[in-house]
Amino acid sequence: MTFTGCYNNTAEYFQNFLEEARKSRFDPEKIKSFEEIIISAANDAEDFIEMCWTCENASESSLNKNLRPAVERINIIKNEVMEIVSDFSTSSHDMDAHQALESVGDFLIDSTSSRSNWMLQHLEGDIVQGLDGDLEIIVRILKEPLSYLDIVTISGMGGIGKTTLARKAHDHLKIRYHFGIRVWVTISQVYGSRNWLLEALHCLSKKTNIEIEKDCEKKDDNELADLVQKTLKVRRYLVVVNDIWSTDVWDSIRAIFPNCNNRSRILLTTRETKVAIYANPDSRHEMNHLNLENSWKLLRDKVFGPEYDHPPELEEIGKQIAEKCLGLSLTISVIARHLSKVARALESWMDVSRTMGEIIANHPDKCLGVLGLSYHNLPNHLKPCFLSMGSFPEDYQVTWGLIQLWIAEGFIRRPESDKSLEEVAEDYLEDLISRNLIIVNKRRFSSEIKVCGIHDLVTSRAEALDMICTRYYC
Ligand SMILES: Nc1ncnc2c1ncn2[C@@H]1O[C@H](COP(=O)(O)OP(=O)(O)O)[C@@H](O)[C@H]1O
Ligand SMILES: [Mg+2]
Structure with a gap:
């Protein structure tokens, strides 16, 4: 898609947004303030287009090139608008208004996701393959209407992409919109509750780690746990507990998360199926290995970049290498990094294919x-x-x-x-x-x-x- 196409899509998004918001019982004053932000963004983009158009030798391709900064800007504004929608929704105590807004939000996110995702992915250079189906499932489960605090787990062997999937879900627009508070904590192998509590407080307060550590210097772990718990009680929350490896650790942190009957959720990732079953036998998502097609796509995109074609003579050997990675994203990433450093020639790639065991063993970490x-x-x-x-x-x-x-x-x-x-x-x-x-x-x-x-x-x-x-x- 060209940048002109992207710009049109974003403009269409804003138009749909205003129409839907007006139809809802959403506060007209708030709609007006959205309108002002959108008009200012649209004016800026219009100025840009006019400037490019009046340039000599203006062609479709030069317009596309010059339009890029304007499209990037307008997309940032679009994300800001989405954040504002999310903030309004989560701070609203009026259930009707909340629900009305929620349906507007869903409509907007659904109607633009394929286009804006393209743009965001393009800009972030974030290469992820084969996770769409898993992501859709996780987002759906997290948004289910159960009012009590529910626990959702993602399990599977190390390197399969559990953390990547959880991160995608945590950052997903629908999730950002649905949960007023989002917290991400990683449970380190050398378990100490202080670290993850500070990490949680960092997500909750938006202060820097240094500021939090300073603020909490004199507080013991129980006081920190109390603080986390109190803050989580304020709004509907999603806490991602990344990489939990034992049922004992889960037991020791579980009680900190309050059940406020407001559809809050905990998303756990673990490589231990036993931990996943223990945490919640009913809401388990077991990740599958990438299939060959997605493995090859991932390898190819990581080596050559998603926008570039690969040399056709490397396709067959590339697929053989991808197959040997057995659908493990981590292995594909390591091998892709290695391939990026060797000559883009059949012989070098055949060499890599023969010595994959050694390459992997050389990356023990x-x-x-x-x-x-x-x-x-x-x-x-x-x-x-x-x-x-x-x-x-x-x-x-x-x-x-x-x-x-x-x-x-x-x-x-x-x-x-x-x-x-x-x-x-x-x-x-x-x-x-x-x-x-x-x-x-x-x-x-x-x-x-x-x-x-x-x-x-x-x-x-x-x-x-x-x-x-x-x-x-x-
Ligand atoms: N579907 C995917 N597409 C692209 N890269 C991925 C994908 N899944 C995982 N990765 C990459 O593979 C590596 C391991 O993924 P990670 O999510 O940390 O695995 P896990 O949490 O299961 O151990 C990371 O470098 C990550 O960026
Ligand atoms: Mg992980």
Whole structure:
């Protein structure tokens, strides 16, 4: 789409907005103030267009080029208008007015999302592939009409894109509009409540981290928790708790979030299915790996940029490389970064394809972190079981042989109950699966595991496992 097209769309957006707002029971004074902002933005853009048009040699392409700053500006104003709509809605205590406004907001966001997203993505250079379906689901669940505080979870293995999806949902216009307060906290592995409470206060007060730390210097953790809780009580809120890895940690922070029966939500991301089920078995979103088409698109866009074509001779090998990333966005990002540094020639790309294992092993903080972090949290009795999987060939149908191997190696603890060793071994297997360290390839009709495997990041690369062992545990 050209910038002229974009400009027309934004103008159309403003027109629709004013028409819909006038039809609603929305305060006419407020509509007037919107009108003033919009008219001033439109006048500025008009001046720009006139200036370009009266230039000598004005052509469609030079107009497009010169119009870019005006379009960027008018889009910023559009976002500001959306923010104002959101602020009015969330500060309104009058339920009718609130609902009327909400329907106006939904209309506006729906009617322009495809166009404005293009513009925003274009401007931000934010390359995300294959998340639209997931995003739509999460946004819909978060906006469901349940009045009590509900918990929504996103789970899946490390590097699959949980945080990216949660971030997209948190920043989505519909969500910004729907929730008066949005908070983003990351629960670090070395768990200490102070950090995330300060992070929450930073989101809540819009003060800088330094200012918050200064303000809170003399407050203990309980006082900080009280402050967070009190502030969350004021409006409908969304709190994203990113990367929570244990049920104990969830238990310790859960009580801080008040239930005000105002459709507030908590969105959790976790690589541990068990944590997701524990937090809420009913509102779970399990992320899938990217399919080959989206993997290739992501790789291609990251290497060449979304606006540029790729050399056709690199397509086949590019797709082979993308396939070897097994739908993990993190791996695709690492490999794309590597490809950007090598020659754009068939031979160099074939070289990368052959040595992908090494490239990945050379980025332990990235790719091995994906597995290492999960492994790090394993209870000791599961660690040898997991590591033993590295010795199986990639396509080996491991289930039965694996369980026998664990028993023979003495990895299975003698059961306290009347369970057999095989049954305990099966429990271990289910546990590793729920931690997203083992992938089930097939289940029987009875839901019993038929074929399972370990992520290819581990199976095909002995060095990856070595790295995990030496880096984290020696
Ligand atoms: N759908 C996607 N399209 C593009 N990049 C993605 C996508 N999902 C994830 N990424 C990138 O992959 C990396 C890992 O994603 P992240 O969301 O942190 O994974 P997770 O939270 O599941 O461990 C990040 O660099 C992120 O930018
Ligand atoms: Mg994450």
